[in-house]
Amino acid sequence: MDTNDSLRVASLWHSMHAISQQLSPTTGCSGIELLEADTFDLHCFQSLTGTKFFVVCEPGTQHMEALLKVVYELYTDYVLKNPFYEMEMPIRCELFDINLTQAVQKDRVALLGR
Amino acid sequence: MQFFGGSEISPSPPTPTTTTGNNAHMIYIFNRNGVCLLYREWNRPLHTLNPQQDHKLMFGLLFSLKSLAAKMDPTSADKGNLGVPQLPGQGCSFHSFRTNSYKLSFMETPSGIKFILVTNPRTSDLRETLKYIYNLYVEYVAKNPLYTPGTPIRCELFNTAVDQYVRSI
Numbered sequence: 001m002d003t004n005d006s007l008r009v010a011s012l013w014h015s016m017h018a019i020s021q022q023l024s025p026t027t028g029c030s031g032i033e034l035l036e037a038d039t040f041d042l043h044c045f046q047s048l049t050g051t052k053f054f055v056v057c058e059p060g061t062q063h064m065e066a067l068l069k070v071v072y073e074l075y076t077d078y079v080l081k082n083p084f085y086e087m088e089m090p091i092r093c094e095l096f097d098i099n100l101t102q103a104v105q106k107d108r109v110a111l112l113g114r
Numbered sequence: 115m116q117f118f119g120g121s122e123i124s125p126s127p128p129t130p131t132t133t134t135g136n137n138a139h140m141i142y143i144f145n146r147n148g149v150c151l152l153y154r155e156w157n158r159p160l161h162t163l164n165p166q167q168d169h170k171l172m173f174g175l176l177f178s179l180k181s182l183a184a185k186m187d188p189t190s191a192d193k194g195n196l197g198v199p200q201l202p203g204q205g206c207s208f209h210s211f212r213t214n215s216y217k218l219s220f221m222e223t224p225s226g227i228k229f230i231l232v233t234n235p236r237t238s239d240l241r242e243t244l245k246y247i248y249n250l251y252v253e254y255v256a257k258n259p260l261y262t263p264g265t266p267i268r269c270e271l272f273n274t275a276v277d278q279y280v281r282s283i
Contacts, residue, residue, distance in 0.1 A: 005185070012182055019175045020213055023168065025139040025158040025232055029215040037183040037208040056188060 013052070017044075047072060067107050074099050138280045139216060139232045143251070145264055146202075146226025148173045151255075152267045154276065176220060176228060183208040202226050209241055219244055227251070233283070243283055250275050 017031040035042040041061060045053045045068035053068050053075070078096035079085050085093060140155035150169040163171065184205035202222050210219040217237050221229045221244035229244045229251075254272035255261055261269065 009182060009185060012178055016175055016178055016182070019171055020211070020218075022162050023172055023175065024162075024213065024215050025155075025160060026215045027160050029213050032211050032213055035179070035183070035208055035211040037187070038206050039187055039189045040206070042186065056186060 013044075013054075017046075017052070043068060045069070045072060051075075063107075067103070070103050071100065074103065137233050137237060137283050139234070141232070141247075141276065141280065142169070142172055142228075142230040143267070144169075144173055144176075144228040144230070146228075147264070149264060150266065151227075152273075152276075154273065156277075156280065172230065173228075176230065179211070180205075180207050180222075210239070221245070221248065223248060231280075237283075240283075246279065247276060250279065 020032050021029045031046055032044055034044070036059065039059070040056050041059050041064070043055045043057070043064040045065065047053075053071055055064050055068055055071075057064055074096060078093050078099060079091050082093050082096075085091070139157045141152065142150060143152040144150055148170070150173075153165070153169065162168070184207070187206035189206070202224050207222065208220065210217060212218075212235050214235060217233050217235045217240075219231045219233070219237075219240035221241065223229075227248075229247055231240055231244060231247070233240065250272065254269055254275060255267055256263075258269060261267070267273075
């Protein structure tokens with residue numbers, strides 16, 4: 001998926017997140033947290049500022065919410081505290097990428113080890 | 115019927131998974147053109163929009179979500195562009211999504227009839243439930259000689275059957 005597609009998907013998701021709140025039968029809906037499809041699951045975590053984190057995984061994978069929280073922590077540490085990072089721009093912080101890959105690997109090893 | 119491997123209502127409905135009683139909030143049935151064939155609600159404290167807008171918004175949401183799922187599918191090699199209408203059964207389609215206040219289960223038949231069930235978020239997988247409701251639809255609506263396809267369903271038997279079944283989930 002190239003950058004244009006990513007942008008389209010992101011804007012589509014943002015609107016659908018909002019529409020799903022409108023269609024809620026009860027009050028207090030905070031948007032889509034999990035989308036289950038035939039071949040994948042998509043977990044979404046929304047921070048208090050509205051930044052959304054997604055994980056696409058195999059159907060039925062457990063503990064993705066924990067992974068998303070870990071990624072959120074890495075984001076606050078390596079991206080937001082980076083003085084050269086401009087808000088709302090694509091993230092190009094090396095440390096963030098390295099730690100992100102490590103976190104996902106650790107998660108994968110933990111899953112396989114079980 | 116190859117699609118579901120069972121064409122009678124006689125296979126026993128799926129056993130109740132969570133607490134009995136009011137689990138479901140509402141049900142929508144749409145045809146492939148976006149006409150809302152059925153809308154029933156059992157437990158809906160919050161009405162944000164008037165019914166027409168609500169139906170249109172729901173249909174639009176599902177259309178976009180299907181398109182997004184087809185695009186984001188990690189297993190398929192070639193994906194169409196976003197926004198291209200997907201034929202029923204083509205590409206990867208989602209079957210449910212969950213928020214903190216509700217869970218929406220979705221099923222589309224090869225003829226383009228879409229079944230949507232909105233329940234509380236702790237409900238487990240409702241695909242079998244939707245298949246059962248599809249069987250009810252076939253028996254009471256599709257086989258009804260007085261029913262015109264593409265128009266809203268006005269069949270009391272179907273409504274009561276759906277009500278009864280959904281209350282037992």
